[in-house]
Amino acid sequence: MSAIISIRNLSKTFDDGTVALSNVSLDIQKGEILALLGPNGAGKTTFISMVCGLVRATSGVVTVDGHDIGSDFRAARRLIGLVPQEITIEPFEKVIRTTRFSRGLFGKPPNEKHIEQILRSLSLWDKRNSRNVDLSGGMKRRVLIAKALSHEPRILFLDEPTAGVDVSLRKNMWDLVRRLRDDGVTIILTTHYIDEAEEMADRIGIINKGKLQLVEQKDVLMKQLGGKQLNLELKTKLVAVPTELGSYKLNLSEDGMSMVFDYDAQAGRTGITRLLADLAAAGISVRDLDTSQRSLEQIFLTLVEESR
Ligand SMILES: Nc1ncnc2c1ncn2[C@@H]1O[C@H](COP(=O)(O)OP(=O)(O)OP(=O)(O)O)[C@@H](O)[C@H]1O
Ligand SMILES: [Mg+2]
Incomplete structure (x- = not known):
């Protein structure tokens, strides 16, 4: 072209x-x-x-x-x-x-x-x-x-x-x-x-x-920008993310019943396996999980927000 x-x-x-x-x-x-x-x-x-x-x-x-x-x-x-x-x-x-x-x-x-x-x-x-x-x-x-x-x-x-x-x-x-x-x-x-x-x-x-x-x-x-998210539904309510899981930058929902983990699907190691093991070690049981792709809308909002 x-x-x-x-x-x-x-x-x-x-x-x-x-x-x-x-x-x-x-x-x-x-x-x-x-x-x-x-x-x-x-x-x-x-x-x-x-x-x-x-x-x-x-x-x-x-x-x-x-x-x-x-x-x-x-x-x-x-x-x-x-x-x-x-x-x-x-x-x-x-x-x-x-x-x-x-x-x-x-x-x-x-x-x-x-x-x-x-x-x-x-x-x-x-x-x-x-x-x-x-x-x-x-x-x-x-x-x-x-x-x-x-x-x-x-x-x-x-x-x-x-x-x-x-x-x-x-x-x-x-x-x-x-x-x-x-x-x-x-x-x-x-x-x-x-x-x-x-x-x-x-x-x-x-x-x-x-x-x-x-x-x-x-x-x-x-x-490139469309990182993926792992959505974790918890068995029991969590008041706060335990400090030993601090390095994962997990987002706890307001009701304490779910968490979101952002990861890069292109990377060699997504960190998911380690996260699940660490969650189990911290005594947090996961009831269900699924992944979602960031949409262009999220990408757009992130870029615009960042430059505010
Ligand atoms: N004739 C003009 N004189 C002075 N400022 C202007 C003039 N035309 C546009 N602007 C200003 O230039 C900036 C860009 O306006 P523009 O219309 O290009 O935005 P836009 O991205 O098309 O927005 P929208 O999504 O609302 O259509 C705005 O701050 C607007 O107020
Ligand atoms: Mg316009």
Whole structure:
């Protein structure tokens, strides 16, 4: 894979002094789905707006398929479809005309078949003659996606595309995004639904306080950071973890009936056998045990908490 977007040392300080992004460098590979996670105000929208050339960077360089987003804006922008976080559509225009018009803005000749295909894939075809103002919130968001796809972009930015979209339509949207990726479209999305990132992304980036804290292949991330937990259910209530077991860093539940042991499943020795022997020696009987994998959500929360 080769990089379609190259971002070097991108920073943004707003006029009021807010540092929204600091020194972000990243290559986005052709055909990948990159999910950006981060708490509110982390800088995700600012990042997307700068890469799409809508917000001027304080410093740094962005090139899109070799075109500088500043000096060669039109050529770069033509390759990009953007679904903004904020809903901005002409209220009294009809859905189908809104979508057609967007295509025209990029100087593309009319293609009714393409417009129909998009509206159908977003379950909007039946609503094509409705005015935008008469649509539900989730439908309006889908109109934004239709607009972004109208000019057949090679790169698609989705800033929280599924916010306010119901569960079954979210799944449809995921299918649509996957189909686009299969057609070779590069996709960058932000989401607050961690399961969405886990489900969709090839790579996951975590933005926090304007910094790109981490960017990694999803599978690697889940393996590297996803330590496992051994959950021990106890036969009798324990008031405190005995001091001789201090080295294990066991977490006792509030009711004293269970303990959690964090371990690294990749390590040669997990320490489980020794722990069980030491528990028995300390007179603690285990009624049942099971293991669980740390989820991306836990990984995310840990990273964000650590930098507080
Ligand atoms: N035009 C602006 N002027 C001043 N500060 C701004 C402006 N736009 C954004 N900010 C600030 O930049 C920071 C990052 O905002 P941004 O919208 O990029 O966050 P986000 O990660 O998209 O958050 P959310 O998850 O809530 O959408 C915030 O502190 C925000 O208040
Ligand atoms: Mg945002």
